[in-house]
Amino acid sequence: MSKQWMLAGGIVLALVAGGWTLTHAGSGGVVGVDSPAPDFRAVVVATHDTVSLREKYRGQVTLVNIWATWCAPCRDEMPSMEALYQDYRAKGFKIAAVSIDEGEDAAVQAFATELGLTFDILHDRSGAIQGTYQTTGVPESFLLDKEGRIVRRLIGSHDWNSPANRDLIDRLLADGS
Numbered sequence: 001m002s003k004q005w006m007l008a009g010g011i012v013l014a015l016v017a018g019g020w021t022l023t024h025a026g027s028g029g030v031v032g033v034d035s036p037a038p039d040f041r042a043v044v045v046a047t048h049d050t051v052s053l054r055e056k057y058r059g060q061v062t063l064v065n066i067w068a069t070w071c072a073p074c075r076d077e078m079p080s081m082e083a084l085y086q087d088y089r090a091k092g093f094k095i096a097a098v099s100i101d102e103g104e105d106a107a108v109q110a111f112a113t114e115l116g117l118t119f120d121i122l123h124d125r126s127g128a129i130q131g132t133y134q135t136t137g138v139p140e141s142f143l144l145d146k147e148g149r150i151v152r153r154l155i156g157s158h159d160w161n162s163p164a165n166r167d168l169i170d171r172l173l174a175d176g177s
Contacts (some may be wrong), residue, residue, distance in 0.1 A: 030134070031132075031133050031134045031142075031150070031153075032150065032153055033150055033151065033152065033153055034149060034150065034151075035149065035150055036148055036149055036150075037053060037064065037142060037144045037148050037149065037150050038053075038132045038133060039052050039053050039054045040052065040053050040098075040124070040128070040129045040132050040133075042096075042098050042122035042123060042124040042129065043105060043122060043123045043124075043125075044120060044121070044122055045099075045105045045108050045109045045112065045121045045122065045123050046109070046120075046121065048105065051122070053096065053148075054148065056096070056120075057094050057096060057144070057148075058148070059146050060092055060093070060094045060146065061092065061093050061094070061143075061144065061145060061146055061169060061172045061173050062093075062094040062095070062096055062143075062144045063081065063084075063093075063094070063095045063096070063141060063142070063143050063144075063160065064096050064098065064133075064141065064142040064143075064144060065077075065081065065095065065096070065097045065098065065139060065140075065141045065142075066098050066100060066129055066130065066133060066135055066138055066139060066140045066141070067097060067098070067099055067100070067138050067139045068099060068100050068101050068138050069099065069101050069107060069108060069111040070101070071138045071139060073138075073139055073156060073157035074138055074139045074157070075115070076157045077139055077157040077158055077159070077160065078097075078115050078117060079115065080158075080159045080160045080161040080162075081095055081097070081117075081119065081160045081161075082115070082116065082117055082118065082119065083160075083161040084160045084161045084165065084166070084169070085118065085119045086118070087161075087166075088169055088173070089119075091173050092173060093169060093173060094119070094120065095119035095120060096119075096120050096122055097112075097117070097119060097120065097121050097122065098122045098123070098124050098129055099111075099121065099122065099123045099124070100124055100125075100127040100129065100130060100138065101123065101125070102125055102127070103125075105123050108121060108123050109121065135155075136155055137155070137156075139156065139157055139158075140153075140154070140155050140156075141153070141154045141158060141160075143168070143169075143172075145172050145175065146172070146175065151168070151172065152168065
C-alpha cells in the first residue's frame, strides 16, 4: 500500500510543479495588477511589421487587449474601445489589440475594417501571448501606465468607454506629464 501512496504523492507533486511552471515560467512571476507588463512580439496587421510591446508603446498609457475574430464578447467590446481611443489618442493613449487567430492577417484585418477600428490591430498567430500574459480566455485586457506596469486586468467583455475607465485613463495620462 505504501508504494501506491508514494506514486499518488509523486503524481500530485508533479502536477503542482507543472502548474507552478506554467504560471511562472518566462514571466518572472504572476502577471497581475502592479506587475510589469511582459514584453511580447506580434505583427502589426496594417504594416506587416513585427513589433515588441516595449519598443512600440514605451512611455504610453496602453490598453493591451487579447481577442479573436470568432469571439462574440470581443466583438461586443470593440466599439467601446474605439470610442475611447477616438477621444484619447491625441493625448497619447494607445490600444494594442492582439488577435490570437490562427489564420491569415487578412481575416483579422477584415474584422477590424468591418468594425471601423482605427487603433493598432496586432496578430499573434502562435497564441504565445496567452501563455506570456497567463490569460484564461478571450477577451482579456491589461491597462498599462506610462511605466509599463499593469494597473488594471479584466477578464471578459468590458465597457472601456465608461466614466470610471475614462477617469482612470485621465489620471494615468496626467501622471508624470
